[in-house]
Amino acid sequence: MGSTSLWAQQFSLKEAVDYAVSHHTQIKNAQIDVLNADAKINEIKAIGLPQVNGNFSLTNNVLMQRMFIPAKIFNPSAADGELIAAKFGVENSGFSSVGLNQLIFDGSYLLGLKASAVYKELSQKSLTQSKQQVAENVTKAYYGILVNDKRMGLLDANISRLDSMLKDTRALNKAGFAEKIDVQRLEVQSNNLKTEHENLLRLQELGYSLLKFQMSLPLEEKISLKDNLESVNLQILSNDSAPFDYANRIEYSMLKTQENLAELDVKNIKAGYLPRVVFSGNYGMNTGANAFGDLFRKQWFDNAALSLAIQIPIFDGFSKKYKSIQSENNLRKVRQSFDLLKSSIDLQRNQSSISLKNALESLREQKSNLELADEISRVSRVKYKQGVGSSLEVLNAEASIKESQVNYFTALYNALIAKVELEKANGTLYNE
Structure with a gap:
């Protein structure tokens, strides 16, 4: 396993994934989207609740508007066609009111409520997709460290074995039983292995940094891994002949939700042909005076009104007709995407299964x-x-060992990645 320290946090693969799911910024942003979806539902619900508004105003008619009336109304002897520019009203007025509006029926509103709930479902599935992506990245980074740990262990054994031979050869050279060139060859090989060891240490340090980045753990934190390669099951993970539920794939589930949204959009446009019923009530008071200060000494007269309005769409220039055509076309596009997605999933499962077998x-x-x-x-x-x-x-022979080890660890890492890809294709990589 990797280098450890007394204060290093230890993580199993599951713990590393769980930590990433709790702390990764991508997931936190997806969780905020879910909260926003909740707020959107309540926002739409609020449209169907009583809407109450208050109003209070004071007006000073600085220049009062004139009304033109025949002069004969006030003076029968006035000439025909003579007009009087009369002032009607008072210089100061006050008005206050409280109004209530209540939506009784609106087909678009009811469908909007359903659509907002489906939108929340889509945001929750998007959150699940983000968790799966983070789990995939963490798993691959974790396996990379495990492979390098194993490789480093064998490299240490190579160095130890070669150093032992070098020590013996030097002794033989001093005794005259080995040539100087034999010592030099072993020294060159030993130095090469030690250089490779230093390079591998730096590579492992980079691997830990990558894992911490994928976990959203501060890079200055020290960590170590609990798991080892022996605990990883590399057997074939699925039976190709077994029935597969496409709903296991979050992409398929999200497409189903998008289909629901598209269906609701079609219904929403058609609901625009239905009448809209609104109830409203209003209560107010007003007064007037020539002097502004008298506004609060004069009597205020109240008024009230109740109304029920039915708004019936008759002709909109075929606007809803063409909106309906667009929404139905969008729905058809979503439904046609299912066959393509199924084929893509089948191909991924087949490729990843073959890749793992190979x-x-x-x-x-x-x-x-x-x-x-x-x-x-x-x-x-x-x-x-x-x-x-x-x-x-x-x-x-040592060079052959080194080459065989490189090939072995390359094959081991490829097998681990193929395992992750197959789990991803089967929709079993991460389950909450």
Whole structure:
């Protein structure tokens, strides 16, 4: 396992994923979208609740408007056609009122409530999709560290074995039983392995940084891993002949929700042809005076009104007709997307299953090659110690081991990634 410290936090793969799901910014933003969807539902509900508004105003008619009336009304002897520009009203007036409006029926409002609930469902599924993406990234980063840990362990064994041989060869050289060039060859190989070890340490440090980034853990935090490669099950994860439920894939589930939204949009436009019924009530008081100060000493006269309005759409220039055509076309596009998504999922499942099978087969072969290289190296070292083999033969065997190890760990990492891809394709990578 990776380097540890007394104050390092330890994480199993599940704990690392759970931590990321709780702290990742992408998921926090998706959770905010769910909260916004809740607020949107309440916003639409509020439209159907009584709407109460108050109004209070004071008006000073600085220049009062004149009304033109025939002069004969007030003076019978006035000439025909003579007009009087009379002032009607008072210089100051006050008005206050409270009005209530209550929606009785609106087809679009009822469908809007349903659509807002479906929109919330879509935001929740988007949150689940974000969690799955984060879980995938964390899992791949976690496996990368485990593979490098294993690789580093074998590299340490290579260095230890070669250093032991170098020590023995130096002793043989001093005693005259080995040439100087044998020592130099081993020294070069030893230095190369130690350089590779330093490079691998830096690569592992980068791997930990990547894991912490995917977990949304501060990069300065020290962590270590609880799990090891032996605990990872790399067997085939699914039976290709078993029935598959497409709803296991969040993409399919989200498309179903989008279909529901598109259906509601079609219904909403058609609901625009239905009458809209609104009840309203109003109560107010007003007064007037020539002097502004008298407004609050004069009597205020009240008034009230109740009304029931029925708004019947008759002709809108075919606006709703063409909106309906667009919404039905959008619904058809969503429904046609199901076949494409199913084919895409089938292809992903098939590809990931084959990739895992191939990766496991390659892993078995590379493991066999590594064991064979180890045996060749062991025999060459024995022959060298017995004086019937050369140091060049030993170095060639060590080079074969190194190559076999690189191939083995590449195959191992590919198998782990193929496992993740198959779980993702089957919709089982992350379940809440």
